[in-house]
Amino acid sequence: MARQHARTLWYDRPKYVFMEFCVEDSTDVHVLIEDHRIVFSCKNADGVEFYNEIEFYAKVNCKDSQDKRSGRSITCFVRKWKEKVAWPRLTKEDIKPVWLSVDFDNWRDWEGDEEVELAQVDHYAELLEKVRTKRPPPAMDDLDDDSDSTDATSN
Numbered sequence: 001m002a003r004q005h006a007r008t009l010w011y012d013r014p015k016y017v018f019m020e021f022c023v024e025d026s027t028d029v030h031v032l033i034e035d036h037r038i039v040f041s042c043k044n045a046d047g048v049e050f051y052n053e054i055e056f057y058a059k060v061n062c063k064d065s066q067d068k069r070s071g072r073s074i075t076c077f078v079r080k081w082k083e084k085v086a087w088p089r090l091t092k093e094d095i096k097p098v099w100l101s102v103d104f105d106n107w108r109d110w111e112g113d114e115e116v117e118l119a120q121v122d123h124y125a126e127l128l129e130k131v132r133t134k135r136p137p138p139a140m141d142d143l144d145d146d147s148d149s150t151d152a153t154s155n
Helices: 110-132 145-154
Strands: 007-012 016-022 027-033 037-043 049-055 060-069 074-080 100-102
Touching: 016 037, 016 049, 027 060, 027 074, 037 074
Parallel strands: 007 100
Antiparallel strands: 007 016, 016 074, 027 037, 037 049, 060 074
């Protein structure tokens, strides 16, 4: 039986690149993280062999990287050598393999996070200022106490 590639999702953060090899009920899992590549292999419950080898876009710190296995996938936390440098892609080659996809559920454009956070703080401060601004209470002259009670009893 021939090996096939595991569907792989990835996303970028300031210190780490995260990869998820999507293989349910994996056995015989092997993950080798080196400075410039990762080699992943395993079998699923049906005995199908999976093998992925990825040359990284940039150098990583293999000693501070790790992987975690769950029933649905194997997730790798790969520490970047140069922190706070965005990776436009996971692979060294500019060609994207069909089995590799961006994990849009976790993707964030973190390069502009500081500006976004400052804008959110400013917005929150404006809201607080609006709440603090004391206005006179609404006039309740037009409310008739008897109209509510007569409506309730006539039904």
